[in-house]
Amino acid sequence: MRVSVNMLRQDELAAAKAVLAATAPGLGLSAPEVALVAEEKLFGPGPGAPTQALAAHLDQTLVGVAAISARWLRVIAVHPRARQRGAGTALLKAAEAAAASAGASTLRTGDQPGNYLVPGIPAADGATARFFAGRGFAPVATHESLLADLSAAPAPVIPAGHAITRALPGHREPLCAAIAATFSPAWAFEVAAAFAAHPVTVFIAHGEGAAAPPFFGFAAHSGHNRALGHFGPAAILDPAAAGAGLGTALVRTALADLAATGRRRTVIPWIGPRRFYARAVGIVGQQRYIVMAKSLPP
Numbered sequence: 001m002r003v004s005v006n007m008l009r010q011d012e013l014a015a016a017k018a019v020l021a022a023t024a025p026g027l028g029l030s031a032p033e034v035a036l037v038a039e040e041k042l043f044g045p046g047p048g049a050p051t052q053a054l055a056a057h058l059d060q061t062l063v064g065v066a067a068i069s070a071r072w073l074r075v076i077a078v079h080p081r082a083r084q085r086g087a088g089t090a091l092l093k094a095a096e097a098a099a100a101s102a103g104a105s106t107l108r109t110g111d112q113p114g115n116y117l118v119p120g121i122p123a124a125d126g127a128t129a130r131f132f133a134g135r136g137f138a139p140v141a142t143h144e145s146l147l148a149d150l151s152a153a154p155a156p157v158i159p160a161g162h163a164i165t166r167a168l169p170g171h172r173e174p175l176c177a178a179i180a181a182t183f184s185p186a187w188a189f190e191v192a193a194a195f196a197a198h199p200v201t202v203f204i205a206h207g208e209g210a211a212a213p214p215f216f217g218f219a220a221h222s223g224h225n226r227a228l229g230h231f232g233p234a235a236i237l238d239p240a241a242a243g244a245g246l247g248t249a250l251v252r253t254a255l256a257d258l259a260a261t262g263r264r265r266t267v268i269p270w271i272g273p274r275r276f277y278a279r280a281v282g283i284v285g286q287q288r289y290i291v292m293a294k295s296l297p298p
Contacts, residue, residue: 120289152282
């Protein structure tokens with residue numbers, strides 16, 4: 001059987017979902033979860049970068065998919081029944097060529113800020129790590145995600161003189177501009193996506209009685225991997241407001257909003273301050289990811 005790789009078409013999305021669903025357990029996700037976000041991962045842009053989705057066929061059957069955006073290989077998957085026939089290698093070669101053509105000098109696995117399924121290769125998935133190592137990739141970073149029990153998150157305690165409210169549509173531009181300037185465009189990208197939810201899934205901290213810029217901090221959920229109800233990002237924007245418990249109150253407010261949707265647990269992906277989250281929420285699990293990268297020819 002002959003392997004061919006072409007651009008993935010929108011009308012192949014159902015077949016692509018089936019491929020991703022079949023590979024979900026290796027990512028620590030369920031098949032329905034992966035199917036819910038397949039279109040976002042395969043076709044959705046990253047912050048400031050378009051996405052190219054690729055399809056591998058054995059004869060006329062779609063057996064593998066990949067998506068690249070800028071210097072990131074966001075997704076690559078081959079149906080388990082079609083492995084060991086060259087589809088994964090063909091997809092990876094096509095992804096490397098597409099990334100190089102777009103000007104990338106390296107290709108990284110998974111951790112595109114702002115739009116990723118999982119931030120790397122699960123550390124327990126030695127077979128995938130060996131697949132990439134055998135094709136010139138080497139480990140360059142590790143990330144950790146946490147699983148939080150929403151029923152165990154304490155109620156928020158808002159410091160005196162402050163208030164936390166659900167953001168209004170008109171807050172989108174000033175808040176995202178502040179986040180991009182203070183932290184990163186990728187975080188602003190995710191928060192902007194959370195403003196598109198109904199209702200908005202962004203919460204802002206401000207002075208009591210003054211729900212307008214400048215904002216002291218923010219917390220969001222369901223922007224990135226929206227259908228899965230993932231948490232984040234969240235941060236304090238005003239250094240003068242740090243250390244008063246406002247960050248913890250923001251996180252707990254956003255988690256309470258998630259709990260109100262009926263969810264019992266949420267993922268806090270690609271965390272930074274682990275001690276902070278361990279104090280602020282009920283952590284019941286964790287997942288470690290390895291990021292691998294390869295230099296591309298000019």
